[in-house]
Amino acid sequence: MDKQSISGYTLPELTELLKPLPAFRAKQVFKWISRGVTTFNAMTDLSQELRQDLGERFLVQETAISETVTDSDGTVKLQISLQDGAKIEAVILVDGEGRKTACISTQVGCPMACAFCKTGSLGFLRNLTSAEITEQLYHCRTVSGEIANIVIMGMGEPLLNLDNLRRAMSIWSDPAGLGMSRRRITISTSGIIAGIRDLADQGPEVRLAVSLTTADPALRELLMPVTRANPLPELKEALRYFQSKQNKRITLEAVLLGGVNTRKEDALAIAGFAKGLDVIINLIPWNPVAGMGIKGKDFIEPTDREIDRMVSLLEDRGLTVTRRYRKGRGVSGACGQLGSLEGFKVD
Numbered sequence: 003m004d005k006q007s008i009s010g011y012t013l014p015e016l017t018e019l020l021k022p023l024p025a026f027r028a029k030q031v032f033k034w035i036s037r038g039v040t041t042f043n044a045m046t047d048l049s050q051e052l053r054q055d056l057g058e059r060f061l062v063q064e065t066a067i068s069e070t071v072t073d074s075d076g077t078v079k080l081q082i083s084l085q086d087g088a089k090i091e092a093v094i095l096v097d098g099e100g101r102k103t104a105c106i107s108t109q110v111g112c113p114m115a116c117a118f119c120k121t122g123s124l125g126f127l128r129n130l131t132s133a134e135i136t137e138q139l140y141h142c143r144t145v146s147g148e149i150a151n152i153v154i155m156g157m158g159e160p161l162l163n164l165d166n167l168r169r170a171m172s173i174w175s176d177p178a179g180l181g182m183s184r185r186r187i188t189i190s191t192s193g194i195i196a197g198i199r200d201l202a203d204q205g206p207e208v209r210l211a212v213s214l215t216t217a218d219p220a221l222r223e224l225l226m227p228v229t230r231a232n233p234l235p236e237l238k239e240a241l242r243y244f245q246s247k248q249n250k251r252i253t254l255e256a257v258l259l260g261g262v263n264t265r266k267e268d269a270l271a272i273a274g275f276a277k278g279l280d281v282i283i284n285l286i287p288w289n290p291v292a293g294m295g296i297k298g299k300d301f302i303e304p305t306d307r308e309i310d311r312m313v314s315l316l317e318d319r320g321l322t323v324t325r326r327y328r329k330g331r332g333v334s335g336a337c338g339q340l341g342s343l344e345g346f347k348v349d
């Protein structure tokens with residue numbers, strides 16, 4: 003059987019696991035793991051004997067980068083191999099000031115089947131373990147150095163794997179390790195009501211983004227089947243509840259599909275949904291993936307005119323709107339394109 007890595011243990015869990023070693027030893031090990039070392043041998047403040055003993059029992063990391071692709075705009079996509087042979091992807095995005103954001107996956111594939119998403123078209127294999135989630139950040143840091151922000155927006159629906167994600171976030175933000183501020187972490191969900199309420203009640207206090215895409219119920223059901231079990235009125239109620247508990251501005255994302263959800267009534271429906279919530283609207287022009295569409299019609303990119311119109315219609319209704327750059331397209335690392343690297347497949 004494969005040895006287990008200890009990267010997915012929170013500090014209290016690691017302290018328990020390594021007993022009867024004293025707690026300060028566990029802290030030393032935790033610190034080394036957070037720095038991204040891959041062997042116990044590299045933990046130079048431990049005795050040779052202890053390093054050997056730990057190496058016989060555990061792995062430091064159980065996943066490895068199997069491919070790296072860099073786009074001309076600086077976006078880096080990592081393909082990461084898991085112990086069972088499955089592959090996932092993480093992406094590093096760079097903004098105009100050189101700040102880096104790591105986009106992290108939480109599942110192998112995704113069960114949500116959003117019509118515009120490459121990952122959704124691949125099917126679902128399993129949830130990632132806390133180690134597999136945690137290590138993605140270490141891999142991103144190894145490739146690109148300091149990471150300023152984390153978005154849980156890669157493959158999978160994060161709120162369907164919330165326990166493992168919680169542990170990963172607790173590991174990343176522990177001051178004994180990287181001490182990553184939770185305010186720099188954003189979870190993006192397709193709209194899982196139970197998960198939003200759970201996050202509101204149990205924390206941690208991170209930023210929340212919801213992939214709304216359209217507030218027209220029939221169209222949303224077609225584009226995002228999650229709508230059937232998580233209807234829009236209840237979703238809005240859950241967001242209101244989240245804000246009553248955490249008092250934080252939520253991002254509503256809308257992937258814009260040319261001629262599909264860019265009509266005047268689409269903007270008005272989004273504005274109606276946003277009413278009474280403290281939100282910022284993030285418009286994301288759809289990134290082309292061949293052969294994706296609905297009702298036998300392939301999706302197309304929205305025109306600049308369509309995007310501009312959506313922006314002004316929403317702004318006219320007093321909403322704050324941001325428009326996402328088309329980033330990472332050269333490496334298929336843009337939103338909705340993960341899973342297009344050779345080798346990723348859910349059988």
Ligand code: SF4
Pocket residue numbers: 112113114115116119120121122123156157158159191192213338
């Ligand atoms: S958009 Fe997100 S939730 Fe929807 S299928 Fe893709 S990865 Fe899953």
